[in-house]
Amino acid sequence: MPISKLPQVFPRAEFLRRLAAVKDEMAKRDVEALVVTDNAHITYLTGSTARSFDTRGLVVSAREEQPTFILRWMDVPAAFQETFLDRDKVIGYPEELMGNPSKNGYDAVIDFLLEAGLADGRVGLEMGTLTVHSAEKFRARLQQAQIEDFSDIITSIRSVKNDLEIAVMKEAAAIADAGILHAAKVISPGMREADAIAEIVGALARGANGKPGTWITTPFLGASSRIGSPHVTWSEDVFGQGSQINLEIAGVRHGYTAPICRTFSIGKPSDRLLRIHEAQLAGLEVGLNSVRAGAVIGDVAHAIHRATERLGFKKRSRPGYGIGIDWMERTLSLQEGNLSVLKPNMTFHLHLGTWVEEDFGYSISESIRVTESGVEVLTKVPRELFVLG
Amino acid sequence: MPISKLPQVFPRAEFLRRLAAVKDEMAKRDVEALVVTDNAHITYLTGSTARSFDTRGLVVSAREEQPTFILRWMDVPAAFQETFLDRDKVIGYPEELMGNPSKNGYDAVIDFLLEAGLADGRVGLEMGTLTVHSAEKFRARLQQAQIEDFSDIITSIRSVKNDLEIAVMKEAAAIADAGILHAAKVISPGMREADAIAEIVGALARGANGKPGTWITTPFLGASSRIGSPHVTWSEDVFGQGSQINLEIAGVRHGYTAPICRTFSIGKPSDRLLRIHEAQLAGLEVGLNSVRAGAVIGDVAHAIHRATERLGFKKRSRPGYGIGIDWMERTLSLQEGNLSVLKPNMTFHLHLGTWVEEDFGYSISESIRVTESGVEVLTKVPRELFVLG
Numbered sequence: 001m002p003i004s005k006l007p008q009v010f011p012r013a014e015f016l017r018r019l020a021a022v023k024d025e026m027a028k029r030d031v032e033a034l035v036v037t038d039n040a041h042i043t044y045l046t047g048s049t050a051r052s053f054d055t056r057g058l059v060v061s062a063r064e065e066q067p068t069f070i071l072r073w074m075d076v077p078a079a080f081q082e083t084f085l086d087r088d089k090v091i092g093y094p095e096e097l098m099g100n101p102s103k104n105g106y107d108a109v110i111d112f113l114l115e116a117g118l119a120d121g122r123v124g125l126e127m128g129t130l131t132v133h134s135a136e137k138f139r140a141r142l143q144q145a146q147i148e149d150f151s152d153i154i155t156s157i158r159s160v161k162n163d164l165e166i167a168v169m170k171e172a173a174a175i176a177d178a179g180i181l182h183a184a185k186v187i188s189p190g191m192r193e194a195d196a197i198a199e200i201v202g203a204l205a206r207g208a209n210g211k212p213g214t215w216i217t218t219p220f221l222g223a224s225s226r227i228g229s230p231h232v233t234w235s236e237d238v239f240g241q242g243s244q245i246n247l248e249i250a251g252v253r254h255g256y257t258a259p260i261c262r263t264f265s266i267g268k269p270s271d272r273l274l275r276i277h278e279a280q281l282a283g284l285e286v287g288l289n290s291v292r293a294g295a296v297i298g299d300v301a302h303a304i305h306r307a308t309e310r311l312g313f314k315k316r317s318r319p320g321y322g323i324g325i326d327w328m329e330r331t332l333s334l335q336e337g338n339l340s341v342l343k344p345n346m347t348f349h350l351h352l353g354t355w356v357e358e359d360f361g362y363s364i365s366e367s368i369r370v371t372e373s374g375v376e377v378l379t380k381v382p383r384e385l386f387v388l389g
Numbered sequence: 390m391p392i393s394k395l396p397q398v399f400p401r402a403e404f405l406r407r408l409a410a411v412k413d414e415m416a417k418r419d420v421e422a423l424v425v426t427d428n429a430h431i432t433y434l435t436g437s438t439a440r441s442f443d444t445r446g447l448v449v450s451a452r453e454e455q456p457t458f459i460l461r462w463m464d465v466p467a468a469f470q471e472t473f474l475d476r477d478k479v480i481g482y483p484e485e486l487m488g489n490p491s492k493n494g495y496d497a498v499i500d501f502l503l504e505a506g507l508a509d510g511r512v513g514l515e516m517g518t519l520t521v522h523s524a525e526k527f528r529a530r531l532q533q534a535q536i537e538d539f540s541d542i543i544t545s546i547r548s549v550k551n552d553l554e555i556a557v558m559k560e561a562a563a564i565a566d567a568g569i570l571h572a573a574k575v576i577s578p579g580m581r582e583a584d585a586i587a588e589i590v591g592a593l594a595r596g597a598n599g600k601p602g603t604w605i606t607t608p609f610l611g612a613s614s615r616i617g618s619p620h621v622t623w624s625e626d627v628f629g630q631g632s633q634i635n636l637e638i639a640g641v642r643h644g645y646t647a648p649i650c651r652t653f654s655i656g657k658p659s660d661r662l663l664r665i666h667e668a669q670l671a672g673l674e675v676g677l678n679s680v681r682a683g684a685v686i687g688d689v690a691h692a693i694h695r696a697t698e699r700l701g702f703k704k705r706s707r708p709g710y711g712i713g714i715d716w717m718e719r720t721l722s723l724q725e726g727n728l729s730v731l732k733p734n735m736t737f738h739l740h741l742g743t744w745v746e747e748d749f750g751y752s753i754s755e756s757i758r759v760t761e762s763g764v765e766v767l768t769k770v771p772r773e774l775f776v777l778g
Contacts, residue, residue: 001746004614052620073705074705075618077618078615078621081614098707099719099727127521131519132517133516135521194594194596195601197601197605198591198592201591202591205587206587212581212584212625214623215607216605218605226466226470228392229439231440232467232471233438233439316462316484317484318484333487338488357390358466359390359392
């Protein structure tokens with residue numbers, strides 16, 4: 001039985017809008033064909049959210065309305081079902097390209113470029129997500145083409161969301177909130193860290209407001225002797241009275257990812273923990289008050305660093321970065337000295353907290369949207385140090 | 390308070406054994422310093438399992454017992470706690486290298502090589518996991534060095550596990566089993582696919598035999614109109630009477646990943662489903678009977694393809710690949726024509742099943758270990774088509 005499209009997350013017109021923006025950048029660079037290799041960009045331009053280990057490429061031609069998606073043959077039905085692409089715009093490459101020491105899926109992409117007559121002019125290639133071997137393959141097999149590095153150009157385009165994307169980011173943020181609230185409800189002394197994680201990832205899958213999470217990002221959970229490090233996962237320990245727990249999780253809807261950090265204390269928090277919470281919360285609020293369309297990114301970072309410094313817990317790490325599909329967007333780093341200007345509907349993980357000593361750290365954050373006049377906080381749970389029974 | 394080491398998964402001697410094997414390969418190539426950039430290889434050589442978006446590198450010097458781990462400053466405490474490395478072998482690079490358009494963590498790695506006098510001879514570099522931009526950075530800044538591509542060499546070393554690693558793979562396999570059995574217990578008509586996923590990822594976190602999962606890999610779940618595709622995640626649908634569910638999950642312990650696939654039918658399975666199950670199960674059993682130390686990989690694949698073909702459901706895709714840290718090992722592909730020979734303690738995902746039509750597919754698999762005389766199946770759940778109430 002022929003398969004049909006799944007319910008589409010965004011209308012066809014939205015993907016054509018995104019493609020038009022990419023084609024504008026191609027035209028500026030006189031690029032006739034673009035090979036997109038970053039999975040997040042493929043999601044952005046087609047709606048495909050499936051992920052696998054295999055190489056895959058999306059070819060955008062200046063001459064054609066729809067791009068052509070080239071991937072392993074077995075992944076073709078899902079790509080057709082999930083995206084707005086016509087059936088003949090999804091092309092499967094054969095199994096012989098799997099586990100092959102000399103060839104991979106990019107050979108099929110190159111074959112397509114050659115057969116479509118797209119390999120004689122300027123060809124855009126996302127070098128920033130391509131390995132040396134694959135880039136050499138393109139150079140060796142596209143001798144007639146001038147290869148133009150197209151890294152991060154689509155990342156910049158997608159850094160400004162439209163309202164449809166913001167709606168999906170809000171769904172993701174509601175899931176992140178649900179994860180934090182569920183953690184606050186279930187964590188108790190005597191519980192294994194792993195059992196708390198089981199509860200939290202369950203909440204991230206169940207989602208919020210009838211909209212399930214569509215992907216599971218592994219939570220970071222630092223507790224006991226590991227509260228001086230971010231990016232650590234749970235251990236085989238059990239929570240005790242007085243345990244501090246630093247939690248970083250994210251909700252995901254259709255690739256769009258909204259992270260949040262909160263810190264928990266089982267029983268009365270120490271004075272040091274209370275003071276760092278106050279300092280970082282103040283920094284977060286200064287950040288929220290500094291964000292608005294037109295503000296310089298470096299100035300927001302500067303204001304945050306000064307605020308936390310005044311309260312005795314200087315934040316050493318950058319206070320945020322752009323977010324969207326697949327969590328972090330590489331092009332927007334919230335750092336002092338960054339002269340980029342905030343635009344409406346840019347979205348950030350505004351991330352306060354700091355790693356003070358090797359044995360002590362704290363973290364609080366929100367997913368936010370830049371508005372004309374200020375900021376909209378997408379994550380909604382109370383901005384507090386959660387004190388648990 | 391100074392932090393101390395966490396309980397170590399493997400003894401120091403085990404990491405020194407792995408490093409000795411790497412140094413042997415370095416010596417063969419006259420490489421004095423090796424820069425390891427593949428996260429799975431860093432886990433293999435140090436025990437560090439933390440993951441982040443940031444660049445990080447491990448420098449193995451032929452002259453020194455321990456390698457030097459260079460990563461973002463805030464990730465240093467966890468790297469020290471989790472690995473066997475001495476405190477001065479874990480070096481943090483400053484925040485200025487984050488979100489910096491011209492520099493990244495590899496600049497710190499290059500600085501280290503230059504300062505340690507390791508940049509005048511042959512320097513090994515894992516090109517296969519390095520982007521073009523980063524490779525160019527090494528070439529530009531290490532003008533006195535001869536850069537030698539070291540891709541996949543460590544992957545090949547780690548493809549043969551020792552018994553300590555096999556013990557951890559068994560723990561991971563037991564978690565995968567627990568996920569399948571829990572799915573069989575909870576899935577019922579009327580349940581949202583997402584709620585089944587919540588249960589399954591909870592089981593993967595809780596683990597088995599008192600040993601929790603240490604990472605969550607997002608399950609693949611294909612049902613209703615999506616059973617013709619692997620690598621798809623759940624939808625917002627609800628299971629119904631007659632639903633077929635293709636599930637692929639993995640248990641993880643300390644990076645080591647054991648996958649498994651099983652197919653479920655709510656109510657009586659169709660004849661077509663029963664017949665494909667019989668064919669693929671027969672192929673799986675032929676595969677299990679063909680595996681032994683000394684067998685040629687391509688012959689095992691050939692036997693499987695012929696067996697499924699005889700039963701009318703030819704398997705089109707390769708029937709497996711090497712597994713270990715971070716799921717797939719790139720160097721071992723179970724495909725016809727592969728002349729590599731199986732060795733004891735290689736581990737594979739032996740993956741039967743096929744994607745027959747765009748609207749129909751089926752999957753069954755085991756995580757296995759090659760033994761001198763045959764095979765040990767690490768995953769233990771019944772090899773059946775699960776028929777649920």
